[in-house]
Amino acid sequence: MEGKNWSDLWLSYKKNGGKNAGSVTVQFEGFLPENRVMNSAKKELENGLSGLGTAVLIKKNDAIAKEGYSVTGTKELVTIEASDENGALYGAFHLLRSSECGEDITALKISKAPSNPLRMMNHWDNMDGSIERGYSGRSFFYEHDDIIINDRTVDYARFMASIGINGVVINNVNVKWAATDLITTRFFDKLAVLSGIFADYGIKLYLSLNFASPIELGGLAVCDPLDKDVIAWWEGKIKEVYDRLPELGGFLVKADSEGRPGPFTYGRTQADGANMLADVIKPYGGIIIWRCFVYNCTQDWRDTKTDRARAGYDYFKDLDGDYHDNVILQIKNGPMDFQIREPISPLIGGLTKTNQMLEVQIAQEYTGHQIDLCYLIPMFKEILGFKTYCKEENDTVADVVSGRAFGNKLAGMAAVINTGNDLNWTGNDLAAANLYGFGRLAFDTDLSAEEIAREWTKLTFDLDEALEDKLVNMLLTSRETYEKYTSPLGIGWMVTPHDHYGPSVDGYEYSRWGTYHRADHLGIGVDRTDKGTGYAQQYYQPNAEMYNDPKKCPENLLLFFHHIPYSWKLSSGQTLIQYIYDSHFEGAAEAEQLQKDWEAFEGKVPEKTFECVKERFVRQVYNAHEWRDQVNSYFFRKSGIADEKGREIF
Amino acid sequence: MEGKNWSDLWLSYKKNGGKNAGSVTVQFEGFLPENRVMNSAKKELENGLSGLGTAVLIKKNDAIAKEGYSVTGTKELVTIEASDENGALYGAFHLLRSSECGEDITALKISKAPSNPLRMMNHWDNMDGSIERGYSGRSFFYEHDDIIINDRTVDYARFMASIGINGVVINNVNVKWAATDLITTRFFDKLAVLSGIFADYGIKLYLSLNFASPIELGGLAVCDPLDKDVIAWWEGKIKEVYDRLPELGGFLVKADSEGRPGPFTYGRTQADGANMLADVIKPYGGIIIWRCFVYNCTQDWRDTKTDRARAGYDYFKDLDGDYHDNVILQIKNGPMDFQIREPISPLIGGLTKTNQMLEVQIAQEYTGHQIDLCYLIPMFKEILGFKTYCKEENDTVADVVSGRAFGNKLAGMAAVINTGNDLNWTGNDLAAANLYGFGRLAFDTDLSAEEIAREWTKLTFDLDEALEDKLVNMLLTSRETYEKYTSPLGIGWMVTPHDHYGPSVDGYEYSRWGTYHRADHLGIGVDRTDKGTGYAQQYYQPNAEMYNDPKKCPENLLLFFHHIPYSWKLSSGQTLIQYIYDSHFEGAAEAEQLQKDWEAFEGKVPEKTFECVKERFVRQVYNAHEWRDQVNSYFFRKSGIADEKGREIF
Numbered sequence A, B: 001m002e003g004k005n006w007s008d009l010w011l012s013y014k015k016n017g018g019k020n021a022g023s024v025t026v027q028f029e030g031f032l033p034e035n036r037v038m039n040s041a042k043k044e045l046e047n048g049l050s051g052l053g054t055a056v057l058i059k060k061n062d063a064i065a066k067e068g069y070s071v072t073g074t075k076e077l078v079t080i081e082a083s084d085e086n087g088a089l090y091g092a093f094h095l096l097r098s099s100e101c102g103e104d105i106t107a108l109k110i111s112k113a114p115s116n117p118l119r120m121m122n123h124w125d126n127m128d129g130s131i132e133r134g135y136s137g138r139s140f141f142y143e144h145d146d147i148i149i150n151d152r153t154v155d156y157a158r159f160m161a162s163i164g165i166n167g168v169v170i171n172n173v174n175v176k177w178a179a180t181d182l183i184t185t186r187f188f189d190k191l192a193v194l195s196g197i198f199a200d201y202g203i204k205l206y207l208s209l210n211f212a213s214p215i216e217l218g219g220l221a222v223c224d225p226l227d228k229d230v231i232a233w234w235e236g237k238i239k240e241v242y243d244r245l246p247e248l249g250g251f252l253v254k255a256d257s258e259g260r261p262g263p264f265t266y267g268r269t270q271a272d273g274a275n276m277l278a279d280v281i282k283p284y285g286g287i288i289i290w291r292c293f294v295y296n297c298t299q300d301w302r303d304t305k306t307d308r309a310r311a312g313y314d315y316f317k318d319l320d321g322d323y324h325d326n327v328i329l330q331i332k333n334g335p336m337d338f339q340i341r342e343p344i345s346p347l348i349g350g351l352t353k354t355n356q357m358l359e360v361q362i363a364q365e366y367t368g369h370q371i372d373l374c375y376l377i378p379m380f381k382e383i384l385g386f387k388t389y390c391k392e393e394n395d396t397v398a399d400v401v402s403g404r405a406f407g408n409k410l411a412g413m414a415a416v417i418n419t420g421n422d423l424n425w426t427g428n429d430l431a432a433a434n435l436y437g438f439g440r441l442a443f444d445t446d447l448s449a450e451e452i453a454r455e456w457t458k459l460t461f462d463l464d465e466a467l468e469d470k471l472v473n474m475l476l477t478s479r480e481t482y483e484k485y486t487s488p489l490g491i492g493w494m495v496t497p498h499d500h501y502g503p504s505v506d507g508y509e510y511s512r513w514g515t516y517h518r519a520d521h522l523g524i525g526v527d528r529t530d531k532g533t534g535y536a537q538q539y540y541q542p543n544a545e546m547y548n549d550p551k552k553c554p555e556n557l558l559l560f561f562h563h564i565p566y567s568w569k570l571s572s573g574q575t576l577i578q579y580i581y582d583s584h585f586e587g588a589a590e591a592e593q594l595q596k597d598w599e600a601f602e603g604k605v606p607e608k609t610f611e612c613v614k615e616r617f618v619r620q621v622y623n624a625h626e627w628r629d630q631v632n633s634y635f636f637r638k639s640g641i642a643d644e645k646g647r648e649i650f
Helices: A036-048 A085-100 A151-162 A177-183 A185-200 A228-244 A270-284 A308-319 A377-385 A397-401 A429-443 A449-460 A465-485 A543-548 A555-561 A576-599 A607-639 B036-048 B085-100 B151-162 B177-183 B185-200 B228-244 B270-284 B308-319 B377-385 B397-402 B429-443 B449-460 B465-485 B543-548 B555-561 B576-599 B607-639
Strands: A025-029 A055-060 A069-073 A078-082 A109-112 A118-122 A167-169 A204-209 A250-253 A287-291 A327-332 A356-361 A411-416 B025-029 B055-060 B069-073 B078-082 B109-112 B118-122 B167-169 B204-208 B250-253 B287-291 B327-332 B356-361 B412-416
Touching: A025 A036, A036 A055, A036 A085, A036 A151, A036 A185, A055 A085, A069 A085, A078 A085, A085 A109, A085 A151, A085 A449, A118 A356, A118 A429, A151 A185, A151 A429, A177 A185, A177 A204, A177 A228, A185 A204, A185 A228, A228 A270, A250 A270, A270 A287, A270 A308, A270 A327, A308 A327, A327 A411, A356 A377, A356 A397, A377 A397, A377 A429, A377 A449, A377 A465, A397 A411, A411 A429, A429 A449, A429 A465, A429 A607, A449 A465, A465 A576, A465 A607, A543 A555, A576 A607, A607 B607, B025 B036, B036 B055, B036 B085, B036 B151, B036 B185, B055 B085, B069 B085, B078 B085, B085 B109, B085 B151, B085 B449, B118 B356, B118 B429, B151 B185, B151 B429, B177 B185, B177 B204, B177 B228, B185 B204, B185 B228, B228 B270, B250 B270, B270 B287, B270 B308, B270 B327, B308 B327, B356 B377, B356 B397, B377 B397, B377 B429, B377 B449, B377 B465, B397 B412, B412 B429, B429 B449, B429 B465, B429 B607, B449 B465, B465 B576, B465 B607, B543 B555, B576 B607
Parallel strands: A025 A055, A055 A078, A118 A167, A118 A411, A167 A204, A204 A250, A250 A287, A287 A327, A327 A356, A356 A411, B025 B055, B055 B078, B118 B167, B118 B412, B167 B204, B204 B250, B250 B287, B287 B327, B327 B356, B356 B412
Antiparallel strands: A069 A078, A069 A109, B069 B078, B069 B109
């Protein structure tokens, strides 16, 4: 792999790897050495522990939970136990991680089982090589409407397995053009190879599906999910797919949204659509992941009663219990669209009889395009820790999406991934912390944001303790910094339309997307109480009551739920308008501080990394200044209320 | 030409044409019948007068002005006299126009000479077939980086000649990619054919030039206009071009703006760049048209002293007199960019020792994309009639750009054209009135907007008097209607960025384009007085004083020159804010009225025309409502001042 144009991310094994592989002995007990996953585990251990010359035994133990593992070290031997191959592989990666983090592996004594059965990455890669909301170059899966398979594909699978990912959707949910043909003979051969590479690392391949395939591929007049010919077409098609790709995990479907076809076209429900496909795929063990992103995007900004935030719950709650057991609904963390701060989607836990999976976005669409530093794991921790009150106990989002709350076997977490074919995979080297962190968190939702940041830092760099602390701190504070200089108190948006980088306070204010701040000369915010759109009532009590009352509502979501006068006093004693000014000055200053902090890393991280991140911080500071000045000027011009501290507002 | 997929525009000869061509006798005296232009005139007369069976004599008369003509009718013979072929052709078209407008051609007794020596169309067509700011389909000059030549090309030349156009720039001023090769052997053969078709109709071909050609084509390191190698390269290149295209009129150049290369790169002046090319092209009789669109587009919105409106004058005034005599500066009508209302560029007449040409835009970039009806000739009449006070008399824009004011031989008018390969050429059938009107006005700046509208209506349709009046009235009021529902009192912009259709009040408010309205809770407008940016001082007195004083400033430009409180009383007695509300309600109501008025034309115009225009009015009404509601809501939310009439504002 000399001369390869991609980095090793957190698998460089810079401390204990890279020596003669023969120095590591890997033995098996109860597992077949020739098994493809065992083979991968062995290669990885030989590569990553060669500097230590350890002996490792990988041993089958049926008492261990599915995909779980234990690792027990002694002076002579480190033993990995698991009941299945994936567990063994994850145990091997745990051992490697411990080794690289400087732990004494001969003293290891841990056992782990994954929090979530499904731990998935969703690629929004298009077959022309572009990536929807991609900020790291072009796709490494596709170019010129064809599939790329090379050593990078293998490394990708290794990285994903090392953080516990067990499912990957390789194409954009908006399935068009060549991607529609992924379920045809045009691509089966290459997909079989790709599926095999994934299988070597315990990863199942999934495809996004074009719901209109019966029309576009089958030549039928309709794609009505209750139409007999349509069902028959899907039966033949799915049989053909599974004959060629027997390991396929299933399909991800986005229907009836943003111009994509779906069941609504034929007066059918989303359940009708999902269940039809689920029934057809069931004999093959496949699943249907149905994206809960269905809303009428022709909202009129003049209409203050219609509320996009309500749409998911309004559509899907009534069908709770109607979905077949190999359907899982994939629900975005918030009711809008991956803003820097949103309340939790009330569908999560709101549905009690339906398989559900949490969707987050590590592609930094609204959170800085992998130019601005924004470590998202603290946000994900908040989401997972949110008490839904859907039942007496075990009622957090983590409980619900893991299946613990309602006993679902299909459950888990998915991330819209932030990768591309850049050398460093993620545009900004530091954005890899989100890639790493999502996988680690999906596997173990009890890990803290700091633990994850520290692991990633240790694995990726070779820093002294002070610099490690500095970098971890930079990561941990970055989300609040970004929030401070962008849109305040949960209102979201205020972003350049289409592109979604940089400020445009009114950019989505008069649009058809349901994304309004409703600022006037007296105040700002959307009334989503029982006197407004009623969205707050979609939550269980006491959340509904909390959100409904501006005095009880968490302040960081105040403007999401309430229209608030600029003179409103926050708990800090600041008025709302002064808070807007102060937080924007603070956020921009913090961005400048991040840029300064990075200077300390010169010579301490690889030069390419240093230069790349340095250049990103220059752009982040520019962006933060634009946000600060545009937001402050907007509200000063609108309210006429001066900054108490007399700072420059334009 | 059966089955052709383009319309005949105003040359359908529906009244008196289309019969057996042999019924018309065309004779020549002093002109050679075999001359290419005479041949065109003869064909056109035979085609357009065949229903009348007239005899026409085309006679040379050296006493008549260049490109001028007289037409004298008797019962037996209509005589066209001219001193040159173009004049004879224009005379023939005059005769045809009179015939189709229902005049008695046997009683004709008129003589005309063009107001402007140069009457040009500028195409912003790209060689991939796209058109920058095109709203009428794709290019009919190019596709797939090649030149198209067919019967449509001939018809295009006929249309242009029929309205007096004598020069056409066939490629976008932003010269990139394949278009750079237009001055190479790759395209000479086809350009020679195209040039010939144009020459048949008295039209000179011009090309937009890539100032960086010495680098991109010649492999030189620089394109510095004072560099000896660069000059030598141009000498060779221009010789090569004229060897192959001896009829070429010359080159249009846009330099140092919007990312285009230019003399500034090398610390040279615009005059250095233009003069170098002009000297090289002089032996061949060619001219260099230099676009006065040079400004620093990296303005900071926070900076209230820098003013894009100043840039043209600031750059070019100092060089007045430095340009060689075969250079002509092409100056946009206003200092900004073709807004619905701008003051006249102070460069026009501000330059007294430099050839200058007026540039207007009939492509409706900011004026409704040929969806909204916006007949622009009334605007052009205002521009031409503006008294610059550059001298004691003959000081209007029309005087300056015609060359009358300062005795320039190179002078005239150019329009950024609104055509494409749509069936109707102009997207909206009614937008052809701007295409027709620009040519007619450039030829005869004394024609009124109404005369031109009426001519076009008569030539294009076959309506009874009441409907003709109705359509003429729709055209004549359309610009004010559009102005009312869009940006008020000369402030401009407030338009969706990039696309430039539809409202976005703050869309360009925090941009780097110098396009600000500076609205706050108390007022709106840009202070361009001597206490502000000083722009008003670029005019001669008494204009400078008039614009400098908000009480003397024409109200329709009030916000261009002054920052005015919402409570300011206009001459009507309305406050500024009430004017904003009222004009927007009025404008939208007028758009609705236009839509209703058009219903009367069903069955009275060709069905395709009726349906096309009907559909455009639907979109115009939608657009007018968006503008009305967004602008009114924006200012209501910002000012907190209610509409006196209690109408719905959101």
